Amino acid sequence: MSNSRSAVAPALPPFDYTVFGGTGDLALRKLLPALYLRDKAGQVADGSRIIGVSRSPLSPGDYRAKAEQAIAEHVPADERDPALVARFLERLDYVPVNATSDEGWDELAGRLDHPPAGREPAVRIFYLATSPSLFGPTCDQLRAFGLATPDSRVVLEKPIGRDLASAQDINDRVGAVFTEPQIYRIDHYLGKETVQNLLALRFGNSLFEPLWNADHIDHVQITVAETVGVEERGGYYDQSGALRDMVQNHLLQLVCLVGMECPISLAQESVRDEKLKVLRSLKAIGQDEIAGCTVRGQYRAGAVAGGAVPGYLDEPGIPAGSGTETFVALKLEIDNWRWAGVPFYLRSGKRLPAKMSEIVIQFRSIRHSIFPQGAGELQANRLIVRLQPDESIRLHLMTKEPGPGGMRLRPAALNLSFAQTFGGRFPDAYERLLMDVVRGNSTLFMRRDEVEAAWQWAEPILDGWKSRHEMPKPYIAGTWGPSQSIALIERDGRTWHDDELPSAAF
Ligand SMILES: NC(=O)C1=CN([C@@H]2O[C@H](COP(=O)(O)OP(=O)(O)OC[C@H]3O[C@@H](n4cnc5c(N)ncnc54)[C@H](OP(=O)(O)O)[C@@H]3O)[C@@H](O)[C@H]2O)C=CC1
Numbered sequence: 001m002s003n004s005r006s007a008v009a010p011a012l013p014p015f016d017y018t019v020f021g022g023t024g025d026l027a028l029r030k031l032l033p034a035l036y037l038r039d040k041a042g043q044v045a046d047g048s049r050i051i052g053v054s055r056s057p058l059s060p061g062d063y064r065a066k067a068e069q070a071i072a073e074h075v076p077a078d079e080r081d082p083a084l085v086a087r088f089l090e091r092l093d094y095v096p097v098n099a100t101s102d103e104g105w106d107e108l109a110g111r112l113d114h115p116p117a118g119r120e121p122a123v124r125i126f127y128l129a130t131s132p133s134l135f136g137p138t139c140d141q142l143r144a145f146g147l148a149t150p151d152s153r154v155v156l157e158k159p160i161g162r163d164l165a166s167a168q169d170i171n172d173r174v175g176a177v178f179t180e181p182q183i184y185r186i187d188h189y190l191g192k193e194t195v196q197n198l199l200a201l202r203f204g205n206s207l208f209e210p211l212w213n214a215d216h217i218d219h220v221q222i223t224v225a226e227t228v229g230v231e232e233r234g235g236y237y238d239q240s241g242a243l244r245d246m247v248q249n250h251l252l253q254l255v256c257l258v259g260m261e262c263p264i265s266l267a268q269e270s271v272r273d274e275k276l277k278v279l280r281s282l283k284a285i286g287q288d289e290i291a292g293c294t295v296r297g298q299y300r301a302g303a304v305a306g307g308a309v310p311g312y313l314d315e316p317g318i319p320a321g322s323g324t325e326t327f328v329a330l331k332l333e334i335d336n337w338r339w340a341g342v343p344f345y346l347r348s349g350k351r352l353p354a355k356m357s358e359i360v361i362q363f364r365s366i367r368h369s370i371f372p373q374g375a376g377e378l379q380a381n382r383l384i385v386r387l388q389p390d391e392s393i394r395l396h397l398m399t400k401e402p403g404p405g406g407m408r409l410r411p412a413a414l415n416l417s418f419a420q421t422f423g424g425r426f427p428d429a430y431e432r433l434l435m436d437v438v439r440g441n442s443t444l445f446m447r448r449d450e451v452e453a454a455w456q457w458a459e460p461i462l463d464g465w466k467s468r469h470e471m472p473k474p475y476i477a478g479t480w481g482p483s484q485s486i487a488l489i490e491r492d493g494r495t496w497h498d499d500e501l502p503s504a505a506f
């Protein structure tokens with residue numbers, strides 16, 4: 001299918017993107033491919049530069065070779081145009097720099113201070129794709145070497161801390177060098193096309209908003225399921241776990257977009273103000289509620305997509321007997337006028353049967369049935385927003401079964417498939433977000449107070465788990481998590497929306 005939508009993207013001002021951690025997994029797998037694809041779409045102005053930075057003693061030529069390989073591996077073949085790849089590689093440079101010493105900083109300053117001749121003023125961006133422990137030292141050095149100019153921007157990768165205090169510490173250190181409007185905290189879920197579409201669905205249609213409240217909605221489910229395990233990131237993951245890695249950021253941002261009031265406009269602070277109100281309205285899960293409202297799981301050896309996979313404890317970099325969770329299910333409530341009493345059930349895990357993220361809005365049952373017994377069970381309406389893959393919005397309704405012989409009802413779905421409706425390629429979240437930084441649009445980035453409010457809610461759960469000294473419940477890789485996750489929702493007389501999903505792989 002043609003890529004007509006992204007081929008006509010408007011050009012932006014030239015930029016200097018300095019990527020700290022430029023040789024790392026994130027830069028090679030996501031950032032460079034995303035920048036190449038935006039360049040291919042015509043959004044990268046001539047004279048723009050991408051400067052990879054890390055301690056490795058590479059030449060610019062070595063770095064270009066690495067980038068070329070990364071593009072070959074991570075950009076689909078039909079998007080790789082040799083002439084455009086060559087043009088993109090020309091924009092790349094590399095400087096060895098140590099974030100925690102003075103090594104390489106003068107060279108980096110020299111590069112940034114000497115742009116290509118005749119280039120118009122460029123947007124200066126520092127992307128910190130490194131461990132968060134380096135954010136403070138890197139920003140200190142950016143200031144010490146005069147690189148943190150008043151107009152420059154800094155992008156922070158997640159995780160922003162591992163609890164409230166460490167998040168505040170990072171925010172303080174970065175905030176001592178950059179003002180809040182200069183800081184872009186990435187949550188790549190906000191860059192996903194269908195996640196942004198939640199705003200269009202809710203506030204671009206008159207149909208749903210009158211029903212979008214506790215009077216009409218029984219509950220909400222959010223599932224973010226992955227088939228992958230911890231891959232090469234065991235060292236990081238074991239210190240993190242599913243609540244810190246996925247729930248505190250990505251899933252809570254989804255809760256915000258489902259739960260927030262209509263912002264006064266799409267202006268960045270309006271949207272972020274509304275999300276913040278949701279985060280501040282999250283009902284604290286008390287220590288006595290942890291056992292009933294949360295479930296932790298850890299995968300054991302099993303099969304995913306027809307192939308055998310090892311258990312978490314046998315993955316590289318995972319210490320023997322680790323008690324880190326690779327699966328979380330929990331029930332939360334937004335304690336406000338709109339949502340009082342409506343449970344939000346969240347679950348996320350690795351090594352589940354399918355890579356699939358979706359939001360299910362389960363409406364209440366009709367209050368009175370006029371249909372005779374035998375007309376079929378009346379199922380409550382359900383709106384399903386599939387975020388990935390096969391992006392779609394499906395509305396499940398009851399309809400009459402066609403034909404004579406009385407009234408029989410049957411559920412059926414109105415299905416808005418994005419691929420069928422719009423065709424083309426959906427840009428990766430990083431493509432959108434990297435260019436939003438160039439534009440200076442931080443709507444889809446997290447503000448300091450959002451990150452800290454999310455930690456404020458999540459931290460007592462982490463503390464509760466720690467004080468209970470319980471190991472996560474085991475689940476077989478390729479299943480939908482531990483049985484306790486099913487019990488969590490079934491205790492309330494509800495079930496996970498699994499009926500249209502692949503079942504366990506064996
Ligand atoms: N990989 C992913 O999919 C995702 C990663 N993240 C986060 O992004 C960050 C980076 O992740 P990832 O790329 O996987 O990590 P990697 O370990 O693959 O890369 C780390 C990078 O940091 C560089 N680095 C380490 N120490 C220094 C230093 N003192 N000075 C300068 N550079 C340094 C490394 O190069 P060198 O050793 O040569 O200095 C390397 O380029 C992490 O915080 C991670 O949690 C977030 C979302 C997804």
Ligand SMILES: O=C1O[C@H](COP(=O)(O)O)[C@@H](O)[C@H](O)[C@H]1O
Nearest residue numbers: 158188226228245246250357388
């Ligand atoms: O931030 C993260 O997200 C990925 C999942 O992202 P997706 O876009 O593939 O859904 C997850 O694998 C990783 O552990 C986490 O750090």
